[in-house]
Each structure stands twice: as structure tokens, then as C-alpha cells.
Amino acid sequence: MNKVTVSAFVSGLIFSVGLLLSGMANPEKVLGFLDLFGAWDPSLALVMGGAIAVGLPAFTLARKRERALLGGEIHLPTKRSLNRRLVLGSLAFGVGWGLAGFCPGPGIVATGALQPGAAIFVLAMLAGMFVFRILEQRTH
């Protein structure tokens, strides 16, 4: 255990509590937000709003810093291209999100809350990521 590991654990823990508090970890709540044409629950727009209100100054600061507080490099994404992979991948993700109401983080948090359905979702999600790995190896 070093400082980097402990720090990542604490970040994950706060992230998890945020997902629970916000309602994002509850698939029915998420589907209520995605049901734009039914009885719409706009709450989750505020989750993203609250997160970005804090994230915006933090990432602006991160861009200006040479190194992270724990001494490592700051790894900011370098991809810029808007391509088919991005759009089709996001579309497939959105369809999956709309089917069950889970995106990756809440799936893991609900698994931590010992929900069997969430564990099944997470195992299938890991399988999907594994399929991606195999497909990528074939093409490269």
C-alpha cells in the first residue's frame, strides 16, 4: 500500500457515496430520467451539473500543473478525433444503459450493495470488454 493506492481508494469511495446519494445507483431512477417522453424525472441532469461545477475548475487547474500532488505525471486524454468508433460505441453504450438503467460505475456500486442483478450486469459488462480486447487484437 502506497500513497497513490490509498488516494485512488479514497477517490473511489467518495465517487461511490456520490452515486448512492445522487440516485444514480438506482436503475429505476435512471430509467425515470431517460424516460423523456413519459413521467420525466429530471434529477439526474443535476447530478451531472453538480459534478461538472466542481470538475471544471479542477481540470482547468490540472491542465496548468506540471505534476500531480502525489508527484506523478498528469495523464490527460490526447485523442481528439470524432470518428465512427466513438459514435457507434457511444450509441451501443446508450442502448445498453437504456435497457437496464446501469452504466459502469453504478453497476459496480450496486454490486457492492450485494444486488445479484447488478453482479450479473457487471459480469456481462466485463465479458463485453473482453470481447473488445479480442477484436482489437485481431485487427492489430
Added chain:
Amino acid sequence: MNIDWNAFTPISALAGGVLIGLASAWLILANGRIAGISGILGGLINRERGPEERSNHGWQLAFILGLLAGPGVWALFYALPPIEINASYPVLVAAGLLVGLGTRYAAGCTSGHGVCGLSRMSPRSLAATLTFMCGGFATVFIARHLLGA
């Protein structure tokens, strides 16, 4: 549009969002890493076992363990909030496969593109976020209003 005011929980949604933002701010400023859940999971199951990828496994695993530990820590102080999963197991499997495959192709999900990417004002993340939101809206519209599930 028809707002369900009974279900609307603005304060807990905003407060939870602020915590998610703080966790992401912490990870980028202290660790220099993006709090993108699909990217972190993808890194853990990546094929490339070079020295650099392996050196990432420690913090990636710690972050995921933090996510898993959240409900347990919460339950020490308060009753857990409701987690209602109404999808059948086959639907959960299909959803999981689509989410796993899709987020890896898109190189990000709600956290990496939606929170961190929009906070960086990345046009790529904005495109991804609009696309998966539309995918989600369309899927729920078809499932609830066209098929009546």
C-alpha cells in the same frame, strides 16, 4: 414533456453530483488520473502486460475497491437508499455486453466522457455524451412507449 415532480430529488442529486465531481477532481489533481470507470476496468483486463500497464493495476484496482466498499461504508451510518432493478436477467446480460463493448469502443462512459470530458470541455466527449444520452432516451422510449414493457 411531463415532469414527475414527486420523483424529483434536486438536493440529493446536486449534492451527490458535487461528491462525484470532488472524487474526480481529487483523482486528477492528486493521482493525475481520469476517473473514468470503463477506462479503469478496461485497463485492468487489458492484454498488454507491459511494465507500464502493470504499474497502473494498483491504483485502478484500489479505485474499483473503493466503489465496491461505498455501500458498506454508507450502511455503517445510514440505511442504504433504494436500488430497484426491474430488468430480467437476460436483459441485464444484454445490457452489460452492450455497455462493456460500447464504452471500450467509445473510450469512455458517463464518468470519463460525461463528467471528466465535459469538465475538460472536450468536443469529443461532448459528442460521446450526446450520443449515449440519445441512445438511452431512444431505448427507453421504444421499450416503454412503443413496446409497452
